[in-house]
Amino acid sequence: MAREKDYGNPSLEAKLKDRYYYSDDTNRDFTKEVEKIGRTIAHMCYQCGTCTGSCPSAPRSSYRIRLFMRRAVLGLEEEALTDPDLWLCTTCYSCTDRCPRDIAPTDVIMAMRNLAARRDIVPRNFLKTVQAIYTTGHGVPNNDVNRAARVKLGMDAEPPTTCGFPEYIEGIKAIIDHYGLKDRADKILSEGE
Ligand code: SF4
Ligand code: SF4
Numbered sequence: 001m002a003r004e005k006d007y008g009n010p011s012l013e014a015k016l017k018d019r020y021y022y023s024d025d026t027n028r029d030f031t032k033e034v035e036k037i038g039r040t041i042a043h044m045c046y047q048c049g050t051c052t053g054s055c056p057s058a059p060r061s062s063y064r065i066r067l068f069m070r071r072a073v074l075g076l077e078e079e080a081l082t083d084p085d086l087w088l089c090t091t092c093y094s095c096t097d098r099c100p101r102d103i104a105p106t107d108v109i110m111a112m113r114n115l116a117a118r119r120d121i122v123p124r125n126f127l128k129t130v131q132a133i134y135t136t137g138h139g140v141p142n143n144d145v146n147r148a149a150r151v152k153l154g155m156d157a158e159p160p161t162t163c164g165f166p167e168y169i170e171g172i173k174a175i176i177d178h179y180g181l182k183d184r185a186d187k188i189l190s191e192g193e
Contacts (some may be wrong), residue, residue: 038111051095063088137162
């Protein structure tokens, strides 16, 4: 049986038992929702920092995965979903490989992005990427400089993707339409103009 420390202060002891006690804008359901969407045990994070130490984005930006893990555990929904750093994860999964608690921080971030998107909080460049994929099948469409480089290297100007087989773009459109992604991106982008 776990031992409990006697602080001689019932009010403090009650607070220490409640991991949500110190924030007015805590949403207890946020932690559960992140765990459900991300299918990972975020509440087991003990803030060791291995994730941030493994993260290629950390040395190049203000993004700190450990901070988002803390927000997930504490239910700090507004702080998490409105922070632009949420979109700086490259989804490389290094943190997930190395977390000593077998948590998937990457999937915590993906869950938070899903929740942010439900509230139309998505950076414009991500929305423009949706539009580009919809029309070309690529987030970064081919261009003349790239075509010239490919030919110089002895390759076809167009790679064997939707660039070379544009007839498959219709299939990509159907998938994106199924989720209403393009319409959503168009709507959010037009509202911001
Ligand atoms: S590596 Fe795992 S346990 Fe450590 S801070 Fe990151 S998510 Fe938490
Ligand atoms: S998956 Fe994201 S948070 Fe994790 S190490 Fe890679 S960039 Fe950093």
